[in-house]
Amino acid sequence: MHINKMLMPASAFFGLLATLAGQYGILIILVAFAVVMDVITGLLRCLATGEAISSKKGTQGFWKKISLLFGVAFGFFLDASAPILLEMVHFSLPWEKTLLFGSIISCYAILNESISICENLLKANKKTLPKWLKKILQGAKEEIEKGGEKDNDKGTDNK
Numbered sequence: 001m002h003i004n005k006m007l008m009p010a011s012a013f014f015g016l017l018a019t020l021a022g023q024y025g026i027l028i029i030l031v032a033f034a035v036v037m038d039v040i041t042g043l044l045r046c047l048a049t050g051e052a053i054s055s056k057k058g059t060q061g062f063w064k065k066i067s068l069l070f071g072v073a074f075g076f077f078l079d080a081s082a083p084i085l086l087e088m089v090h091f092s093l094p095w096e097k098t099l100l101f102g103s104i105i106s107c108y109a110i111l112n113e114s115i116s117i118c119e120n121l122l123k124a125n126k127k128t129l130p131k132w133l134k135k136i137l138q139g140a141k142e143e144i145e146k147g148g149e150k151d152n153d154k155g156t157d158n159k
Contacts, residue, residue: 024076027106031072034113035065041120048124068109075105104144111141 042061046053078101086092118134 024102024106027072027103031069031106031109031113034110034117035068038113038116038120039065041117041124045120045124068112072102072106072109075102078102108141108144111137111144115141 039061043053045051082101115134115137118129118137121128122131122134
């Protein structure tokens with residue numbers, strides 16, 4: 001009987017993951033992998049540079065990662081709830097009902113984590129990666145932040 005009580009929360013958690021896996025499984029895996037890689041490369045950077053590993057910094061990093069994961073979950077929530085709510089108020093979007101908030105926020109989170117991973121690796125060893133890789137990732141992040149807006153004066157995507 002005691003084992004069943006312990007298995008119930010685990011079953012609910014993995015049932016939720018299985019439900020999400022249909023549409024968002026790969027995104028969840030990629031975001032989680034990027035978060036884990038950032039933590040590991042951050043520790044590696046500290047070990048390679050002699051930088052102190054502090055519990056205060058670790059706690060702050062932990063809460064930043066939690067907020068990132070909640071941001072991704074919020075994107076999935078918007079994807080699921082927005083079409084229902086819009087239909088209730090008889091409002092239609094000028095595109096298909098498939099929303100991409102979860103995908104966009106996941107991509108943004110992965111880019112942020114990837115930039116941090118690059119910074120960690122370059123601080124640990126400057127010859128680990130080409131420096132331009134970080135710049136490309138930052139450029140992609142900036143494009144998401146702009147939302148693909150065009151500059152009317154120049155006809156380019158730069159603002």
